[in-house]
Amino acid sequence: MHVLILGGTTEGRRLAELLDGDGTPGLRVTSSLAGRVAGPRLPVGEVRVGGFGGVAGLTEWLRAHHVDVLIDATHPFAETISFHAAEAAAGAHVPLLALRRPGWVPEAGDKxxxxxxxxxxxxxxxxxxxxxxxxxxxxxxxxxxxxxxxxxxxxxxxxxxxxxxxxxxxxxxxxxxxxxxxxxxxxxxxxxxxxxxxxxxxxxxxxxxxxxxxxxxxxxxxxxxRRPPVPEGVRVVTDPQEAARAVREL
CATH class of the missing domain: 3.40.50.720 (NAD(P)-binding Rossmann-like Domain)
Structure with a gap:
């Protein structure tokens, strides 16, 4: 199984660690970083840096590299790539998960x-x-x-x-x-x-x-x-452990 993580976040790096150390035979993990930050913190495993060239480019990459699961672990405000991921996953017939950390909640005294x-x-x-x-x-x-x-x-x-x-x-x-x-x-x-x-x-x-x-x-x-919405119909998980379990289920 080939898992592609659209990363660049703490959660994306943690998920790569969990899957890389999973010990499942035949499990390959690739993390993709947008390349917008100089000197990014690199996850374990295979890493690619740079864009895909829009929906068409990502769709072709998923097919050419035989990706079995796509995980959108980008920043909650990376709206464009999230919608590109949803369209590309549908076009390539690849399951898609969105890994999103929970948002903040106001407490007493907040203005x-x-x-x-x-x-x-x-x-x-x-x-x-x-x-x-x-x-x-x-x-x-x-x-x-x-x-x-x-x-x-x-x-x-x-x-x-x-x-x-x-x-x-x-x-x-x-x-x-x-x-x-x-x-x-x-x-x-x-x-x-x-x-x-x-x-x-x-x-x-x-x-x-x-x-x-x-x-x-x-x-x-x-x-x-406020955060932009996750594309309609995309399954959302809230922590790397839950995402790793979902990959194992698939």
């Missing part, structure tokens, strides 16, 4: 403002504060470069810097860092930069959750971008 997109988050900011901690990644920075951001200051944290020429807010400080992040570190970051609004995507997971606790303790409002 969350739920929105459906980054532009909607940008429109909301002037009513909430002036010093913004932006944790939505370098790909979404341009959404905050419009006139509604005039007078606002941004601390933008991402693994890699934005591409040259990417529109950015006029007053932006870049912070290049990779999680997991500690609660004490997030508390100090909010304090030292005098942050009064946090913006994040509902990516879920423990690696970047301490910022939510730090914001709650400081009484800071949090703008949370």
């Amino acid at each position: 969350w403002h739920m929105v459906d997109s980054l532009p909607e988050a940008a429109q909301l900011l002037p009513r909430l504060g002036r010093r913004i901690f932006l944790t939505t990644g370098r790909m979404g920075l341009a959404a905050f470069a419009g006139p509604e951001s005039d007078g606002l200051w941004f601390l933008s944290r991402s693994v890699d810097p934005p591409e040259p020429g990417t529109p950015t807010p006029a007053r932006t400080e870049l912070l290049l860092d990779r999680g997991p992040f500690s609660l004490e570190g997030e508390r100090e970051l909010l304090r030292s930069h005098r942050i009064d609004v946090l913006v994040t995507k509902d990516s879920g997971g423990a690696a970047t959750a301490p910022k939510l606790t730090a914001a709650r303790e400081a009484g800071i409002p949090v703008v949370v971008v």
